[in-house]
Amino acid sequence: MGSLVPNVRTASPVVAGATVEGTVERRRDLDGLRGVAIALVVAFHVWAGRVSGGVDVFLVLSGFFFTGAVVRGVERRGGASAADTARRTLRRLMPSLVVVLAAILVATVVLRPYTQLGAAAAQTLASMFYGQNWYLATAELDYLSPDPSVSPLQHLWSMSVQGQFYLAILALLAGWAWLRRRGSAGRLTLLTVLAGLAALSFWYAASGTAQHQAWTYYDSIARGWELLAGAMLAVAAPWLRIPNRLRGLAAAIGLAMVLACGPLFDGANQFPGVAALWPVAAACLVIVSGIGVAARAWPNRLLAGRFCTELGALAYPLYLWHWPILIFYLGETGRANAGVVDGVVVIGASLVLAYATTRLIETPLRMPPRGRQVESPTMTGALVTATAVAVLIASLGWQVVLVANPAVPPQALDTHRYPGAAALLTGADYSPEPMRPTVFEGQADTPSPTTDGCITPNREVRVCTYGDPTAARSIALVGGSHSEHWLPALEPLAREHGFRVVSYLKEGCPVVLADQPSYAEWPFPECHEWSxxxxxxxxxxxxxxxxxxxxxxxxxxxxxxxxxxxxEVWTALQDRGLNVLALRDTPRLRRDGVLYRATDCLAHRGDPDSCGLDRTDVLDPHDPAEEPAAGYPNVHRLDLSDAVCRPQRCRVVEGNVLIYRDEHHLTASYARSLAPELGRQIGAITGWW
Known part of the structure; x- marks a missing residue:
């Protein structure tokens, strides 16, 4: 994460007016700012379940420290020394990261369902090679309040953004150093380039936040402007002079803005767009307030105090440890959040592990005390290296096992042995059989559009035809993935009764005519435009x-x-003269507001009944669409709740068939078992059969 790098003693800003060869003053107030930021990150994660803005502060500091150190090195030596800089940076970052990754893997094996090992191994590799943010962006995992369904590795997205920035800025500064040796580029040229890149990144972030927040939050390009803001301050440091009487005011305002960011902004849904200007500006104010002066204002002195700086020294390992400890705690207790006392325990355990990591791993490898035998840091390095190798082998090995044994869901099940929904609707007799799809097959048991690309992840409208392509009659299947998962039930009906199923599907997008509907967590105008x-x-x-x-x-x-x-959509369809089959949505697996996967529950000492939910928790006694649909002559209701739930309980397995492939999507196998009942209801409405 940003400037969580521990004690970067050579990465302090240049004192304004000092020569390149002059001494560089240590900014202890920025160490303290790092301590305040990590305190906010941890407290908001543990007790508030939201983003504090501390990560954005770290990213600014990271760009400031790292760029400043490399630029000063270029001016002293004439070159960027990219290889040496990369080696030193990895030496600071990797040991603690490796130890935490190893601990998370062990805890996952011991505490988590075995169905999560594949994802844990994949995310471990992504984190180790600084690609976790892209893994999460691709999966569109929302960085919302922590709960047991969230990965214990999710917080490492910021580490990946930092690593990618380091590589990019090193390449840029190496090019600048080459031009500088030829007398064609100075700091002003570099500053202009950085400003242009930051402006492009900010425009991209603002646009992305308004269009697709789930992706943009993790996007390195969208985050780049925050790091570049710090980088620009480092390059412009010799020219940054503000009146002494304003320095204290700037520092006080900046510190107040840092503290106020979490309560004022919903960072998970607003950053890194325009709202992120608040924490970025706050960090910049504190940085600028202390450039070029020996005697700093009281806010800077407060930040430079022992409490803040000691916390800042632990910032990197504390960030690494606090999130997995919190997530594993929530997973074991089944709670959605930590209370006051439990939160103190989580934070206390995180501080202890952070201190131990600093004392036993970081310090010996970074700067062994005088008089210590050489073998001590060498032994520490050997242990860390062995741990890294073990983590790589375990993670890669599990991925190889999964690739060699791919989950192949059943294409058709014997309806006598696997009646599925018929067990609920007709009381069909069946003998107990091994559940299909299995807990490993479940996630892959998807409808056709997921595999053939007919459900779009973006603005494009994709139209596909299923069933009888030559039929004159047609049903348009419209909406998001909860519309899509009914296709396996429609396909056999279409072939049997001679009609086409024409799909208009978009991921995460029920048809909507508002940029931000009441049920949405953030604006999603792309969905509106598509609709x-x-x-x-x-x-x-x-x-x-x-x-x-x-x-x-x-x-x-x-x-x-x-x-x-x-x-509103029903009205729009009525205005266009279109008849509607309005299908009641299926229940979602959710306890105390926390979604959970059926496969994980079954793999973790659960059974079909205990992994299910009371029907009253997920469904109203009567279809809530009944009354509003009565006002629309073009709208006809479909309700298959009795084919998914028992009168008192919604289980996760019926008739030997797994109902859910994740937290809320039907398996294709169970959807196919719903075809007779869906066909009965559609036939009664349409009169086609």
């Missing part, structure tokens, strides 16, 4: 029926509801 185009296409080439969802789970309560935004 408008889909509605226009449906009007231009109308199907006989449009099948889409009619309900959604209540985010802050039990049961399900019909959001007002769904009614």
């Amino acid at each position: 408008v185009e889909v509605l226009d296409r449906l009007a231009a080439d109308p199907p006989n029926w449009v099948l889409t969802l009619s309900t959604r789970y209540r985010q802050n309560g039990t049961g399900d509801e019909v959001p007002n935004e769904y009614l």
Whole structure:
């Protein structure tokens, strides 16, 4: 994470007016700012379940420290010494990271369901090679409040952003050094280039936050402007002079802004866009307030005090340790968040491990005390190296095992042995059989659009045809993945009764006519734009029926509801003369607001009943779409809740078939078992059979 690098003693800003060869003053107030920032990160993660802005402060400091050190080295030696700089940086960063990764792997094996080992191994490799942010962006894992369903490695995205920035800025500074030797580039040229890159990055971040926050949060390019802000201050340091009477004010305002960031902003849903200007500006104010002066103002002296600087010295290992300890604690207790007392225990354990890591690993490898035998740091280095090799072998080995034994979900199941939904609807007799798909097959048991690319992840409208492609009659399947997972039930009906299923599907996007619907965590105008185009296409080439969802789970309560935004879509479809099959959504596996995977629960001492939920927790007694649909003559309801849930309990396995492939999507196998009941209800409405 940013400037969590421990005690970068050569990475302090140049004193304004000092020559290149002059001494570089240590900015202890920035060490203290790092301590304040890590305290905010940990406290907000543990007790508030939200982002504090501390990471953004770290990124600014990281760009400032690292760029300043390399630039001064170029001016002293004439070259960037990229290889030496990279080696020193890795020597500071990797030992602690390796130890924490090893501990997380061991804890995952001991405490977590074995179904999570594959993801843990993949994320361990991604973190070790500084690609965790792209892993998370690709998976679109939302960085929201921590809970047991969140990866204990998720926080390492910022480490990856930092590592990627270091490589990029080293390459840039090496090019600048080459030009400088030829007398064609000075600091002003470098500053201009950095400013241009920062402006482009900020524009990209602001646009991305408004369009696709889940990706942008982890995007290195979107985060680049925060690091470049610090880099620009490091390059411009010789020219940064503010009146002494304003220095204290700047530092006080900056520190106050750092402390206020967490309560004022929902960083997980707003950063690194325009809102991130707040923590970035706060860090810049504190940095600028202390450049070029020996006697600093009282806020700087406060930050330079022992408490803040000692905490700053532990910032890097404390950041590494606090998140996995919190996540494993929540996983073992089944709680959504830590209370006051439990939070103190989590923070205390994190501080102890951070201190031990600093004392036993970082310090011996970085600067062994005088008089210590050479064998001591060598032995520490050998142990860390052996640990790194073990982590790599274990992670790569498990990935090889998974690749060599791919999960192949069943394409068809014997309905006598695996009746699925028929066990609920008709009371079909069946003997106990090994569950299919298995806990390893479940995640791969997806509908066709997931594998053939017919559900779009972006703005593009993709139209695909399933069932009988030559049929005159058609049903348009419209919406997100919760519409998509009904396709395996529609396909056999389409082939049997002679109609086409035309899909208009987008990931995470029920059809909506608002940039930020009431149920959305952040603005998603891309979904709105996609929905408008889909509605226009449906009007231009109308199907006989449009099948889409009619309900959604209540985010802050039990049961399900019909959001007002769904009614707007029904109105739009009615205005276009389109008939609607409004399908009640399936329940989601959620306890105390925390989603969990059926496969993980079953693999972790659970059974079909204990891994399920009371029906009253996930579904209202009656279909909530019944009353609003009565006002729309074009809207006809479908409700298959009784084919998924028992009268009192919604289990995760019925008729020997796994119902959920994750927290809330049906397996294709169970969806196929729903075809008879879905067909009965559609036939009664359409009169096609």
